[in-house]
Amino acid sequence: MMKFAYILPKNTVSNQLLDEQYNDPKWTASKIFRKTGIRSRPVVKEELVSDLAVGAADRLINEYGIDRNSIDFLLLCTQSPDYFLPTTACLVQDRLGLPTSIGALDFNLGCSGYIYGLSLAQGLLSTGAASKILMIMSETYTRHIHPLDKSTRTIFGDGAAATLLDGDDVARIGKFVLGTDGSGGPNLIVPAGGMARPRSGETSKEETDEGGNIRSLDNLYMNGPEIFSFTLRAVPEMVRKTLEKNNLAGDEIDLCVFHQANRFILENLRDRLEIPEDRFYIDVEETGNTVSPTIPIALRNAIDKGLIGEGSKVLIAGFGVGYSWGATVLRL
Numbered sequence: 001m002m003k004f005a006y007i008l009p010k011n012t013v014s015n016q017l018l019d020e021q022y023n024d025p026k027w028t029a030s031k032i033f034r035k036t037g038i039r040s041r042p043v044v045k046e047e048l049v050s051d052l053a054v055g056a057a058d059r060l061i062n063e064y065g066i067d068r069n070s071i072d073f074l075l076l077c078t079q080s081p082d083y084f085l086p087t088t089a090c091l092v093q094d095r096l097g098l099p100t101s102i103g104a105l106d107f108n109l110g111c112s113g114y115i116y117g118l119s120l121a122q123g124l125l126s127t128g129a130a131s132k133i134l135m136i137m138s139e140t141y142t143r144h145i146h147p148l149d150k151s152t153r154t155i156f157g158d159g160a161a162a163t164l165l166d167g168d169d170v171a172r173i174g175k176f177v178l179g180t181d182g183s184g185g186p187n188l189i190v191p192a193g194g195m196a197r198p199r200s201g202e203t204s205k206e207e208t209d210e211g212g213n214i215r216s217l218d219n220l221y222m223n224g225p226e227i228f229s230f231t232l233r234a235v236p237e238m239v240r241k242t243l244e245k246n247n248l249a250g251d252e253i254d255l256c257v258f259h260q261a262n263r264f265i266l267e268n269l270r271d272r273l274e275i276p277e278d279r280f281y282i283d284v285e286e287t288g289n290t291v292s293p294t295i296p297i298a299l300r301n302a303i304d305k306g307l308i309g310e311g312s313k314v315l316i317a318g319f320g321v322g323y324s325w326g327a328t329v330l331r332l
Contacts, residue, residue, distance in 0.1 A: 001310055001332050002169055004300040005060035006161035006293060007052060008042035012286075015039055015154075022150060024212070032154050037263020041157030041288030043142045049078045052160035053092045053138040060134075060162040061096075068097055071164075073130035074104040075120060077113035077292045079321070080140045081106060092136065103130065110188075111259045111320025113137055113292035115176065115328060121165050122173045135163045137292035141220065144190050146206070148214035152222050155262055157288030161296035174246040174329035177238050184230055184323035187223040192216075227320065231265055234325050236272055239317060242327040253279065253329070254312040255302060259319055260284045260294035281307065291320075299330075308332060 015029035015038070033039055044052070053076060061068060076089040089104035098104075103124075109116050117135050124130040138160035145152045192203035203217040215221060235258075243250060256275055258266060260283055270280045283298040290297065295316050302308050310332060317327035 003064050003164040004296050006297045007055040008159045009044045011043055011045050012040045013043045027150050037284050038288045039285050044140045044158045048082045049080050049138045049140055050082050050088050050091050053136045054095045056160040056162040071098055071132050071134045072102050073133045075117050075135040076106050077117050077137045079110050110291045112318035112324040112326045114295040115318045115326030119176050125167055125170050132166045137161045139291040141291050144220040146215040146219040151213045152220050155289050157290045159290040159293045161293035172331045176328045177241045178326040181323040187226040188321040190220050192218050235319050238327050246329045253315045255308050256280045256315045257298045258317045
């Protein structure tokens with residue numbers, strides 16, 4: 001069976017702490033929970049993406065007794081890399097003590113990153129380019145967030161998850177449905193900091209939006225209503241196509257594990273797709289939205305709770321920043 005492990009920063013930000021900081025009757029601890037389903041979120045202090053990635057990988061390697069020399073490819077998904085260059089995967093290879101004969105690369109995707117990573121891993125294993133792949137999702141999205149932007153700070157957390165895949169897993173990973181619509185890029189974006197718009201004194205100027213959220217162009221911006229509309233447009237059709245492509249009916253799926261955006265979005269998707277509550281996993285209360293690691297974190301927790309195990313069929317789906325979306329079925 002595929003192997004999963006994850007790590008979260010020890011530092012957490014609770015709704016109560018946000019309530020005290022905001023001192024806003026519209027954003028009390030109880031209202032934040034009702035809107036998001038999140039009570040607290042893990043948030044880095046000094047840790048980098050590479051720190052979390054190494055922590056998650058070490059936990060996986062130690063828990064399952066994996067020989068580091070048997071790993072011949074490292075895939076690292078992140079949108080908050082340590083540096084523009086070198087690639088963070090190279091730094092993680094060195095810190096983990098993995099062989100220098102391995103392939104290692106970063107890929108930049110957010111909420112759908114785990115699905116895309118599995119598609120890359122399946123291809124590498126199928127062609128013989130790799131025989132054992134360590135795939136890591138690692139994010140420190142909160143570094144992009146202005147502390148007074150309530151629209152994003154209440155939702156996002158930090159974390160990393162590691163998955164080990166080998167040749168036996170090729171048949172366990174189903175057929176993929178993938179999608180991209182770059183016209184949605186401006187709806188979830190850090191406008192400044194890249195080559196298109198380098199950071200400057202001008203981009204660091206703070207502004208207050210109509211909702212009272214404060215941010216600059218150096219910070220993460222999210223158009224919540226547009227992201228919600230996109231999700232309700234893209235995900236139900238994606239799920240239908242995924243079941244069809246894998247020759248499965250909905251009642252043959254043991255558990256649906258979607259990107260853990262927030263409870264409001266997930267419950268709307270569950271209702272629209274008419275999925276029974278006991279076959280739809282929601283796991284945001286103590287982690288928030290950790291972006292690319294949400295699916296493997298939820299998978300590990302579902303396994304630990306006995307909700308899925310050997311032989312289970314799990315429909316996994318990611319969607320968000322890009323816009324980008326993807327889904328497949330895992331036969332554990």
